[in-house]
Amino acid sequence: MSVNKVKGTYDVLPTESYQWQALEQKIREVLALYGIKEIRTPIMEYSEVFHRQSELSDMVTKETYDFDDRGDRRLTLRPEGTAGVIRAYVENKLYASQELEKVYYIGPNFRYERPQKGRYRQFYQFGVEAIGAIDPALDAEMIILAYDFIKRLGLKGVRVRINSLGDDHSRKTFQTALTDHFMPHQETLCDDCKARLEKNPLRILDCKVDQKHEAVMHAPTPQDYLNEASRAYFQEVLAHLNAAKISYEIAPKLVRGLDYYSHTVFEIEADIEGFGAQNVLGGGGRYQKLVSELGGPELGGIGFACGMERLLLALDAENVDFAQDRNLDAFIIVFNKEHRTAVTQILYELRTANIVCDANYTQKSFKGQLKQALKLNARYLVILGEEEMKKGVVGIKDTKTEVQEEVLIPKIRKYLLEKLEKKSK
Numbered sequence: 209m210s211v212n213k214v215k216g217t218y219d220v221l222p223t224e225s226y227q228w229q230a231l232e233q234k235i236r237e238v239l240a241l242y243g244i245k246e247i248r249t250p251i252m253e254y255s256e257v258f259h260r261q262s263e264l265s266d267m268v269t270k271e272t273y274d275f276d277d278r279g280d281r282r283l284t285l286r287p288e289g290t291a292g293v294i295r296a297y298v299e300n301k302l303y304a305s306q307e308l309e310k311v312y313y314i315g316p317n318f319r320y321e322r323p324q325k326g327r328y329r330q331f332y333q334f335g336v337e338a339i340g341a342i343d344p345a346l347d348a349e350m351i352i353l354a355y356d357f358i359k360r361l362g363l364k365g366v367r368v369r370i371n372s373l374g375d376d377h378s379r380k381t382f383q384t385a386l387t388d389h390f391m392p393h394q395e396t397l398c399d400d401c402k403a404r405l406e407k408n409p410l411r412i413l414d415c416k417v418d419q420k421h422e423a424v425m426h427a428p429t430p431q432d433y434l435n436e437a438s439r440a441y442f443q444e445v446l447a448h449l450n451a452a453k454i455s456y457e458i459a460p461k462l463v464r465g466l467d468y469y470s471h472t473v474f475e476i477e478a479d480i481e482g483f484g485a486q487n488v489l490g491g492g493g494r495y496q497k498l499v500s501e502l503g504g505p506e507l508g509g510i511g512f513a514c515g516m517e518r519l520l521l522a523l524d525a526e527n528v529d530f531a532q533d534r535n536l537d538a539f540i541i542v543f544n545k546e547h548r549t550a551v552t553q554i555l556y557e558l559r560t561a562n563i564v565c566d567a568n569y570t571q572k573s574f575k576g577q578l579k580q581a582l583k584l585n586a587r588y589l590v591i592l593g594e595e596e597m598k599k600g601v602v603g604i605k606d607t608k609t610e611v612q613e614e615v616l617i618p619k620i621r622k623y624l625l626e627k628l629e630k631k632s633k
């Protein structure tokens with residue numbers, strides 16, 4: 209029987225995992241500069257965390273993995289990170305001890321959609337949420353953080369696309385205007401958009417099928433219906449971005465794909481060879497009612513997320529030398545199996561000194577062990593031969609210079625540490 213991976217999933221192989229580790233390390237380094245701490249939530253939640261009456265996006269209505277557990281409880285694999293973070297924020301009453309909670313998460317999400325390059329049914333995101341305050345400066349900080357992170361990865365042409373959906377009043381006025389605009393074109397819209405027209409006309413602007421429809425291309429924008437307070441809030445966000453000299457453009461039709469957004473929404477782009485129009489690397493926005501909808505107080509928040517697969521593809525496409533796999537410092541070669549216990553002793557001593565080392569475990573010949581060591585790019589070979597062992601020494605060979613020296617067994621660790629320190633300078 210041949211068993212393959214599930215459609216829309218992928219394996220991160222040992223030859224690739226170092227890139228993921230480097231990206232995760234970079235995330236943690238940058239977010240620490242902004243005083244943001246990690247939160248870890250379950251990959252499954254009770255379905256009502258995501259399936260809320262106010263959330264009618266395709267992600268929730270069409271793409272979630274829902275199932276009943278053995279106790280007949282309805283569960284959903286998380287399709288995005290924010291709702292689970294807010295559930296944890298409310299359940300653990302984090303608002304009681306901290307006026308503003310700034311957290312980040314890294315982990316898998318699940319959406320049943322058509323797999324394509326850089327888009328999978330199980331995919332990884334890192335995201336940031338700042339919960340507990342409504343402040344244009346905080347909106348700007350989240351945008352600046354997302355922008356700063358992408359730039360620190362080494363990508364070029366990084367820029368922000370930003371828009372405002374306005375407050376509740378502005379949003380409702382805009383929805384009414386959209387409904388009036390699309391009603392005469394109802395019959396020519398796709399089936400999904402016909403349903404969206406009844407429930408949430410904003411989703412029509414986000415439709416992939418009707419994006420070239422004449423009515424969509426000439427639809428009114430949220431900017432046209434911002435009230436005075438919403439317009440002032442948005443202008444203040446832009447003022448903070450200007451103060452930080454952040455490159456941005458106002459994108460009047462940007463609405464993002466989730467219904468909980470209000471006020472500021474944004475995306476981060478970069479110039480990536482071969483990505484064409486699909487160069488969005490992350491995005492997010494402000495939400496005002498999500499905390500209260502999940503049982504918490506009336507507190508707002510803002511966040512963003514970036515797909516990690518997409519970031520790695522972008523780095524590869526731009527030939528950014530982002531991460532290097534750490535090769536072996538030393539490989540132990542033994543001639544006689546009676547000396548295998550000495551190999552175990554040497555390996556342990558070297559590893560306690562943080563020297564990356566390995567040996568062969570398949571009883572290969574000397575030639576086979578040498579071939580394995582060179583394939584693993586080991587810098588030094590530690591050779592335990594018959595004559596050397598009788599004298600209490602080993603041969604240590606530099607694979608780059610081909611120079612080999614005899615070293616007393618108790619001095620192996622000291623010798624390699626000194627050599628490796630010189631190479632690192």
